[in-house]
Amino acid sequence: MLNAPLYVKRTLSDGKKITVGTLAENKNGTYFQYDTTYLQQHPTSLAPFNLKADLTLQKAPKHPHYGLHGVFADSLPDGWGLYLMDRVFRKHGYNPQLITALERLAYIGDQCLGALSYEPEIQLTDPDTADVNLMQLGKEAIKEFEGTESHLIEHLMNAGGSGGARPKMNVTQCSDGRYSTHPDAIGKKLIVKLTSEKFALKHAESLVEFTYMTMAKNLGIEVPEFALIDAGDGQFWLQQTRFDCTDKGRYHMISASGLLDASFREPSLDYVDLIKATRLLCNPDEARKMLKRALFNFLTVNQDDHAKNFAFLADDNDQWRLSPFYDVVYSPSPYQEHMTAFHGNGRNPAKALEQMAGQAGYSSVKPLLEMMEEIYSETRNFRTRARHLGLPEHLIKEIGQQIDARWKQIQ
Known part of the structure; x- marks a missing residue:
């Protein structure tokens, strides 16, 4: 379906769309090259840790992003969206197994999360203008x-x-x-x-x-x-x-998966490294915010904290910050371990607190202990709020007990 390279575009916060570079593929892999004009205006990379801000031809790693560079793989949907995409391909006579990653990007076009889009778009049918309830x-x-x-x-x-x-x-x-x-x-x-x-x-x-x-x-x-x-x-x-959207345009967004070339389908990250990456990409204040989110995830049993559940936003001047916190929900793992570990331990951050504190710029673990006490104190209101919303009593009891168990683990 795709017989030409893809042009990568970026929509700025005012709605202006600029060319970032070109993606192309052959039997050896997928390659990206920045546009000269783009680099003159934006001398830092879209993906600072694994994509060089120069005019070289940069080959994507085969894993873990379908043979794409992580920042572009972020434009593709995950399980639900890929399932829908495959259904559409089959409906129009295409075998999804034979659709390349670049063809999927071309089909997505400008309907991505974040500021990136891809041209030329593949349209399988005439656009349907109907607005469904x-x-x-x-x-x-x-x-x-x-x-x-x-x-x-x-x-x-x-x-x-x-x-x-x-x-x-x-x-x-x-x-x-x-x-x-x-x-x-x-x-x-x-x-x-x-x-x-x-x-x-x-x-x-x-x-x-x-x-x-x-x-x-x-x-x-x-x-x-x-x-x-x-x-x-x-x-x-x-x-x-949607925190990637402004009134007229978009902010560039990258997940931790795309930033660090980390798989989101299996445990691949550690909070110590994630806090460090946040400090290097953004600043110590943002690293401390990431730290607090890590402790919140632990105490509230949000164990589905995989690499796509953390993201960063860049403004038009390529200044980075943490995105708002999202996918924040009680999600115990059947293995009782977090997708993102605490200095190698998937169950308990107690022995990782010193390393986490250091990466966030703290000289001791005291601020972390205060954060955990603050978080646990707030969770004391969970049962009342949950009953007010009509949550089943058995679920309220289960979540409350699990939160209490996590608090006892770090005492």
Whole structure:
């Protein structure tokens, strides 16, 4: 389908689109080269740790990003979005096994998270301008996720081709408060996270995540704006503002997976290294924010803390900062270990506190102990908030006991 190189574009915060460089592939791999004009205006790299800011031809590693450079692999969706993409390819007579990573980027075009986009785009059909009702499309997405094929597969792909293994939709809240599922709608850009009986927390997941984000916000941890959407039948979906979007344009975004060439499908990171990377990319203040998030994840049993659940944003002058905290929810691992380890230990950060403190610029572990006490104190309100939202009592009890157990581990 793709017979020419791909041009990588970047949308700035004011909506202006500029050429970053070119991607091309052959039987030996995928290669990227920066545009001369881009480097004159932006002398630092889109991916400072693994992509040189020069005019050399740079080959992507074969692993772990489908043979792509990590920063471009971030533009592709994960489990849910890839599933939808493959459904669309099959519908139009293409074998997904034969679709290259660059062809997938060309199909995504400008519907990526973050500021990057790809030209020329591959369009399998004429663009459908229909705007499907949020509730209708969301329920179709859940049906598809649970095994019943939807006739709105292209609409689901247009709205749901974002990151993550579970169904979600990129939607727009218009000035009149109405939700639009059309990708070109004007207004506040949101991600709506759906629920399913197939989730470990079933339809309670959005309520738990809402409670967790409330706790994080109360602790001074930056989170996106968030709210619950009543989906009927006692079910709620969670909406969050897209922090990669401005009123007119985008911020460049890279995940820890893309930044460090780390797999997000298996344990591949350590918080000591992640805090260090944050300090080097951003500054010590941002490293301390990352540290607090690590401790929050431990105490609240958010063990699905893989490499794509941390991200960084760059403004138009390529100044980096941590993105708001996201995917913050109770997610115990069947192995009882975090995807991101604490100095090699997936279960307990106690022996990693000194190293974590040092990478964040602290001279002792005292600030970390104070952070943990502050976080645990905030979790004391979990049960009350959860009951107010109507969470099942057995789940409230389980989460409360697990949080208490983590607190006892570090005493």
